[in-house]
Each structure stands twice: as structure tokens, then as C-alpha cells.
Amino acid sequence: MRLIINGEPETIAATTLSQLLAALAYEGEWLATAVNGELVHREDRDDHLLNDNDRIEILTPMQGG
Amino acid sequence: MLDLYGTQIGSRLLLGTARYPSPAVLAEAVRRSRTEIVTVSLRREMAGGRNGGAFFDMIRALGVSVLPNTAGCHGVSEAVLTAKMAREVFQTNWIKLEVIGNHDTLQPDVFALVEATRILASDGFEVFPYTTDDLVVAERLLEAGCKVLMPWCAPIGTAAGPLNLSALRSMRAHFPDVPLIVDAGIGRPSHATTVMELGFDAVLLNTAVAGAGDPATMAEAFAKAIEAGHQAFGAGMLEPRDMAVPSTPVIGKAVFA
Numbered sequence: 001m002r003l004i005i006n007g008e009p010e011t012i013a014a015t016t017l018s019q020l021l022a023a024l025a026y027e028g029e030w031l032a033t034a035v036n037g038e039l040v041h042r043e044d045r046d047d048h049l050l051n052d053n054d055r056i057e058i059l060t061p062m063q064g065g
Numbered sequence: 066m067l068d069l070y071g072t073q074i075g076s077r078l079l080l081g082t083a084r085y086p087s088p089a090v091l092a093e094a095v096r097r098s099r100t101e102i103v104t105v106s107l108r109r110e111m112a113g114g115r116n117g118g119a120f121f122d123m124i125r126a127l128g129v130s131v132l133p134n135t136a137g138c139h140g141v142s143e144a145v146l147t148a149k150m151a152r153e154v155f156q157t158n159w160i161k162l163e164v165i166g167n168h169d170t171l172q173p174d175v176f177a178l179v180e181a182t183r184i185l186a187s188d189g190f191e192v193f194p195y196t197t198d199d200l201v202v203a204e205r206l207l208e209a210g211c212k213v214l215m216p217w218c219a220p221i222g223t224a225a226g227p228l229n230l231s232a233l234r235s236m237r238a239h240f241p242d243v244p245l246i247v248d249a250g251i252g253r254p255s256h257a258t259t260v261m262e263l264g265f266d267a268v269l270l271n272t273a274v275a276g277a278g279d280p281a282t283m284a285e286a287f288a289k290a291i292e293a294g295h296q297a298f299g300a301g302m303l304e305p306r307d308m309a310v311p312s313t314p315v316i317g318k319a320v321f322a
Contacts, residue, residue, distance in 0.1 A: 060117020064106025
């Protein structure tokens with residue numbers, strides 16, 4: 001599937017957001033995910049089906065002012 | 066104690082977590098400052114999220130409240146989505162809402178700020194808006210649901226100190242019951258004391274500590290300066306006058322000639 005992940009085009013075999021995170025070796029309770037500009041809650045990632053050209057944001061905590 | 070959306074806060078210093086020489090120095094600065102609130106952000110990470118995880122664990126170990134920000138956002142939808150993602154991660158309704166309107170000054174886009182505040186407040190967020198010292202904007206933010214205001218005193222990272230004391234004084238006078246936190250532009254402890262002497266409730270700063278030669282010691286200096294300003298405001302300061310007044314009593318003075 002062709003996806004835009006954090007602004008970068010990637011081709012990845014994953015049908016759900018959970019599978020995508022696993023394929024990219026993301027893990028941890030501190031991840032926040034959005035697809036096409038909408039938040040996808042942690043508990044909804046298993047059921048969230050991905051489509052070609054979806055734009056996915058995966059954010060983690062970082063220093064800030 | 067300072068009441069921020071129902072949470073009682075002892076320390077009147079809110080500290081940013083960016084630009085420290087190392088995580089260990091950041092942790093020591095937080096401890097020495099005795100701050101109870103630190104600001105954090107969310108960013109893209111490609112390394113499986115492990116760097117974010119390490120930072121997340123470090124912040125949690127400090128035992129302070131977290132105020133996530135929407136730094137770098139340039140529009141309503143971007144700021145709103147970032148706030149929602151921050152709530153997902155940090156499990157708090159608090160959000161330091163930043164919507165930047167100008168690349169050079171990093172001044173807030175106050176129109177987008179008000180709009181984003183309205184959306185987030187209706188969704189249960191407790192918004193800490195990074196705003197200007199404009200009274201009309203402040204009114205709009207309060208109408209939109211803010212119960213705290215965070216005006217800048219100078220552009221972010223400039224260390225210029227309060228550029229418009231008159232505007233800050235007006236703000237304090239117009240909103241006597243709203244917690245006012247100066248956010249951005251502080252460079253020295255004396256700057257922090259100055260705004261606290263005006264009756265501001267707290268100061269949020271980052272670069273002034275993180276960029277200091279000895280950040281942890283500077284954090285402690287700021288804590289003392291902020292507390293001094295707060296105490297002085299409460300104790301009632303003298304107004305300056307033109308003519309001298311002797312401090313030593315004149316009555317009973319010896320006459321030798």
C-alpha cells in the first residue's frame with residue numbers, strides 16, 4: 001500500500017493502522033496517530049483500515065517551550 | 066497558591082524543556098527551580114518512537130504536571146489536531162495553544178488563536194493561550210473559554226525582557242481576577258521580578274534557563290526572582306518621588322553650633 005508517513009512516501013504491507021505501526025517498529029503508550037488530518041485513538045488503531053495515499057502522522061513526546 | 070483551571074499550584078515558575086545541553090541538566094534545572102509545571106511538545110519521529118519514549122519516561126519521573134504545547138502550528142486545524150494528539154499522549158486537558166502568525170517575530174495569529182480556542186474549549190480542553198498583550202484579543206479569548214491568559218512580553222527566545230510595561234499594567238488592571246502568566250521574551254531574573262511586581266501571577270520561560278551558562282543555577286535564580294516579585298507586589302511598594310526624604314529621623318538630632 002502506498003502511504004505518506006510523516007510526510008514521506010512509503011510502500012508498506014499493512015491494512016490497519018496497528019499493522020502499520022508494527023511494520024515500522026513503533027511501540028509504546030506515548031504515540032499519537034492521525035490519518036488524513038483526523039486523530040485516531042489508541043483503541044481504534046486495530047480497526048482503522050488504511051487506503052492508498054492515506055496521510056499518516058505518528059507523533060511522540062519531545063522537548064518544548 | 067495559584068489556581069489554574071482548578072489545580073492549585075505553589076510555584077509561580079513554569080519551565081520549558083527545550084534546548085538544554087542534556088537531559089540530565091534539564092532534570093536538574095527542573096528540580097532546582099521547584100517548578101510544578103513543565104511544557105512539552107509533540108514531534109514526528111521515525112526511529113520507532115524510542116526517543117520520544119525515553120523523554121516521556123524522564124518527564125514522568127520528575128513528578129511535575131505537564132503542559133503540552135502546539136508550537137510551530139500555523140493554522141486552526143493544525144493546532145486543533147495537535148492539541149487532540151497531545152491529549153491522547155499526555156492524558157491532560159491542558160494545552161498551551163500556540164498558533165504562529167509570523168515567521169520572523171513568532172507572534173501569535175490572534176484570529177486563528179481565538180478560533181482554535183473556541184473549538185478546543187468546547188471539546189473539554191483547558192486552554193493556556195500564548196497571546197499578545199492586546200486587551201481586545203484577551204477579551205475574545207476569555208469569551209471563547211479561556212480561564213488563563215499568557216501574554217508575551219517580547220518575542221520568543223529574544224531575552225529582551227518586557228518591551229511594553231504599560232500594556233502589561235493595563236492587562237493586569239483590566240483582568241484583576243484572571244490568572245495572567247507572562248510567556249516568552251524573559252531573559253534575566255530581573256525581568257521576571259519586574260513583571261511579577263506588576264501583579265502577574267506567574268512566568269513561563271525556557272531559553273533564559275536552558276541557554277544559561279549554568280542552567281540549573283539559573284533556574285533557581287529565576288525561582289527566587291519570581292517569588293521576590295510576587296511577595297513585593299503583595300507587600301505594597303513605594304511609588305517613586307522627585308524630592309529626597311530622610312530615612313533617619315530628624316527629631317532629637319544634636320545641634321553642635
